[in-house]
Amino acid sequence: MSEALTGLELRSTVTSGGELQLTLAEVTLDPPGPDEVIVRVEAAPINPSDLGLLLGPADIATMKAGGTADRPTLTATIPPQRMRAMTARLDEPMPVGNEGAGTVVQAGENARHLLGKKVGMIGGAMYTQYRKLPARDVIILPEGASAADGASMFVNPLTALGFVETMRAEGHKAIVHTAAASNLGQMLNKICLADSIPLVNIVRNDVQAAILRGIGATHIVDSSAPDFEAVLADAIAETGATIGFDAIGGGKLAGQILNAMEVAANRNATGYSRYGSTTYKQVYIYGMLDPGPTIINRTFGFSWGLCGWLLTPFLMKAGEEVIARLRQRVADELKTTFASHYTATISLADALRPEIVEAYERKTTGEKYLIDPSA
Amino acid sequence: MSEALTGLELRSTVTSGGELQLTLAEVTLDPPGPDEVIVRVEAAPINPSDLGLLLGPADIATMKAGGTADRPTLTATIPPQRMRAMTARLDEPMPVGNEGAGTVVQAGENARHLLGKKVGMIGGAMYTQYRKLPARDVIILPEGASAADGASMFVNPLTALGFVETMRAEGHKAIVHTAAASNLGQMLNKICLADSIPLVNIVRNDVQAAILRGIGATHIVDSSAPDFEAVLADAIAETGATIGFDAIGGGKLAGQILNAMEVAANRNATGYSRYGSTTYKQVYIYGMLDPGPTIINRTFGFSWGLCGWLLTPFLMKAGEEVIARLRQRVADELKTTFASHYTATISLADALRPEIVEAYERKTTGEKYLIDPSA
Numbered sequence: 001m002s003e004a005l006t007g008l009e010l011r012s013t014v015t016s017g018g019e020l021q022l023t024l025a026e027v028t029l030d031p032p033g034p035d036e037v038i039v040r041v042e043a044a045p046i047n048p049s050d051l052g053l054l055l056g057p058a059d060i061a062t063m064k065a066g067g068t069a070d071r072p073t074l075t076a077t078i079p080p081q082r083m084r085a086m087t088a089r090l091d092e093p094m095p096v097g098n099e100g101a102g103t104v105v106q107a108g109e110n111a112r113h114l115l116g117k118k119v120g121m122i123g124g125a126m127y128t129q130y131r132k133l134p135a136r137d138v139i140i141l142p143e144g145a146s147a148a149d150g151a152s153m154f155v156n157p158l159t160a161l162g163f164v165e166t167m168r169a170e171g172h173k174a175i176v177h178t179a180a181a182s183n184l185g186q187m188l189n190k191i192c193l194a195d196s197i198p199l200v201n202i203v204r205n206d207v208q209a210a211i212l213r214g215i216g217a218t219h220i221v222d223s224s225a226p227d228f229e230a231v232l233a234d235a236i237a238e239t240g241a242t243i244g245f246d247a248i249g250g251g252k253l254a255g256q257i258l259n260a261m262e263v264a265a266n267r268n269a270t271g272y273s274r275y276g277s278t279t280y281k282q283v284y285i286y287g288m289l290d291p292g293p294t295i296i297n298r299t300f301g302f303s304w305g306l307c308g309w310l311l312t313p314f315l316m317k318a319g320e321e322v323i324a325r326l327r328q329r330v331a332d333e334l335k336t337t338f339a340s341h342y343t344a345t346i347s348l349a350d351a352l353r354p355e356i357v358e359a360y361e362r363k364t365t366g367e368k369y370l371i372d373p374s375a
Numbered sequence: 376m377s378e379a380l381t382g383l384e385l386r387s388t389v390t391s392g393g394e395l396q397l398t399l400a401e402v403t404l405d406p407p408g409p410d411e412v413i414v415r416v417e418a419a420p421i422n423p424s425d426l427g428l429l430l431g432p433a434d435i436a437t438m439k440a441g442g443t444a445d446r447p448t449l450t451a452t453i454p455p456q457r458m459r460a461m462t463a464r465l466d467e468p469m470p471v472g473n474e475g476a477g478t479v480v481q482a483g484e485n486a487r488h489l490l491g492k493k494v495g496m497i498g499g500a501m502y503t504q505y506r507k508l509p510a511r512d513v514i515i516l517p518e519g520a521s522a523a524d525g526a527s528m529f530v531n532p533l534t535a536l537g538f539v540e541t542m543r544a545e546g547h548k549a550i551v552h553t554a555a556a557s558n559l560g561q562m563l564n565k566i567c568l569a570d571s572i573p574l575v576n577i578v579r580n581d582v583q584a585a586i587l588r589g590i591g592a593t594h595i596v597d598s599s600a601p602d603f604e605a606v607l608a609d610a611i612a613e614t615g616a617t618i619g620f621d622a623i624g625g626g627k628l629a630g631q632i633l634n635a636m637e638v639a640a641n642r643n644a645t646g647y648s649r650y651g652s653t654t655y656k657q658v659y660i661y662g663m664l665d666p667g668p669t670i671i672n673r674t675f676g677f678s679w680g681l682c683g684w685l686l687t688p689f690l691m692k693a694g695e696e697v698i699a700r701l702r703q704r705v706a707d708e709l710k711t712t713f714a715s716h717y718t719a720t721i722s723l724a725d726a727l728r729p730e731i732v733e734a735y736e737r738k739t740t741g742e743k744y745l746i747d748p749s750a
Contacts, residue, residue: 087641296668
């Protein structure tokens with residue numbers, strides 16, 4: 001019999017008094033069941049998709065450090081008008097962290113073969129020292145891969161592959177992507193280059209454009225340029241892109257993409273169509289780098305869709321077979337296509353220090369933080 | 376052999392000089408081919424969906440009458456910033472009028488049985504005295520129905536029935552509709568009452584609410600009321616509506632509907648879901664009573680879609696069998712469910728008089744004009 005394991009786990013609480021509280025809670029895990037394993041977490045990324053749960057809608061300018069050096073706490077104020085959406089999580093300490101990787105330190109009787117193996121995992125509550133989960137929810141990392149290599153093998157890789165699957169399933173042949181120099185965007189470029197899928201990359205400045213040129217991207221459009229919309233329409237006409245994935249959400253960009261698709265479609269039109277082109281134009285919003293309102297100038301007829309896109313519903317709809325195929329590709333190309341680069345590796349305690357929160361909350365393109373709870 | 380027929384046809388031209396010109400052109404029709412008929416048009420409605428082609432983006436405050444009493448013309452200025460979308464129709468006189476009804480006055484050898492019959496038609500260019508079209512594109516009106524009864528038997532009835540078909544095909548069980556007291560909205564209420572489909576009607580004032588109460592509507596929500604969003608969420612929670620059809624397009628309404636659906640979904644949620652509820656929420660924009668930008672506050676997670684909806688692509692996707700079933704229902708219920716009421720019947724020449732254009736362009740709820748080109 002294995003002994004019970006005790007470790008620290010990061011918890012995020014939104015109090016009914018309007019305060020965000022981050023703490024490290026001591027958690028004791030009973031030995032795993034027959035089909036379960038316990039993993040010592042050695043690497044867990046801070047993805048943009050983790051920040052909503054971690055920080056809620058707190059005003060980070062109000063952050064205050066507390067507690068001790070070993071067991072720090074962090075508090076911040078939540079503006080009252082942002083409390084409405086918080087009802088369902090009030091006063092409940094939430095564990096955080098979508099994905100991670102580490103070493104299997106205890107295994108149930110049907111999972112003995114995993115003992116000592118480095119594995120990748122998805123399932124939440126990864127900002128913790130020990131994580132118990134069903135054996136079927138871990139993937140053994142390929143030979144020579146470290147926990148850091150495997151820490152981000154789910155969210156970004158499956159999202160990027162999911163875009164390509166969605167494109168194919170819906171009958172499109174080229175893609176537009178925003179915030180295109182992100183970790184995810186770089187992966188998408190590598191996939192599209194390998195699979196010969198034309199990709200229009202929208203970036204916000206020269207530095208981001210240079211990152212993408214460096215990995216071989218061909219269509220790069222800078223949304224800060226004065227001729228942005230014309231250049232975007234040209235790139236879309238050239239590639240035939242009729243589907244876009246937008247990480248930003250707020251502002252006019254999603255509508256500008258739909259409009260550029262319409263302009264491109266009308267270049268080949270033979271006559272005036274009073275309700276816009278018959279070309280179906282689709283943009284998915286999958287992130288909210290800009291939480292402000294989406295503003296859509298409907299200059300593109302009625303043959304269009306603007307929808308939310310999220311990894312989990314996509315995978316559920318895609319089914320087991322597709323999931324297995326995508327996971328296999330991620331494992332096969334873990335150190336090439338799906339390699340992630342980290343700005344810094346921090347400890348669980350570091351993740352609660354105001355100056356570090358400020359850094360990882362900034363979501364600077366290409367910057368990404370990794371938590372090593374075993375540090 | 377039938378003789379050639381000559382009649383007047385309304386034409387709308389947007390000139391490259393930035394002017395809208397409405398004229399009545401003399402058109403001569405050769406005798407119909409073996410499978411064709413010629414219909415003397417006796418009734419053609421001015422639908423909101425006709426106004427885009429008819430008036431373009433002209434500034435109607437600048438309208439000027441010209442020509443003679445019998446053959447009037449109308450001109451108006453188009454603001455330069457609105458000319459961009461007009462490229463494809465520049466300097467081309469466009470016939471107008473989606474649907475109409477009248478009497479078959481000539482018929483090809485395979486369509487003799489239609490001679491003298493009152494028929495309904497769809498296919499454009501209905502603001503004309505004689506319309507030639509394939510025999511299979513007309514529907515014989517039921518016994519006792521006048522041309523006015525059959526003039527609006529396609530666009531509004533098939534759109535309202537199309538909403539219900541779309542709802543069923545996509546797995547929803549109740550509908551939200553905006554501009555709900557319109558001719559179309561009244562039909563939708565009658566259909567939903569007959570088919571036991573819960574319908575949430577959004578109106579903009581008391582008068583519209585009274586119209587709907589008069590025909591038996593149960594869920595009526597006034598968007599001008601201070602507690603609009605709360606009342607809307609209640610009605611959505613009560614009905615279980617997760618699909619909406621919006622005739623307005625501009626402003627915040629489409630987003631408010633999605634948000635109210637999310638609020639309703641979260642009332643039954645068992646725990647906090649960081650990416651919003653898993654209930655899929657769909658709003659279709661099918662009109663543009665407000666051509667301004669659509670402003671979407673994304674407060675409802677990622678499980679949502681906002682798409683354009685248009686009758687013709689819907690019918691093409693639905694297929695022959697569905698179309699036949701819907702058309703049959705319209706014919707069967709032409710004088711009940713699908714009865715249209717007209718504010719006034721005008722001549723082709725009247726349709727070019729500034730004071731009358733001003734009246735039908737206003738799109739007042741419940742007001743609808745009918746052109747009788749044979750008058």
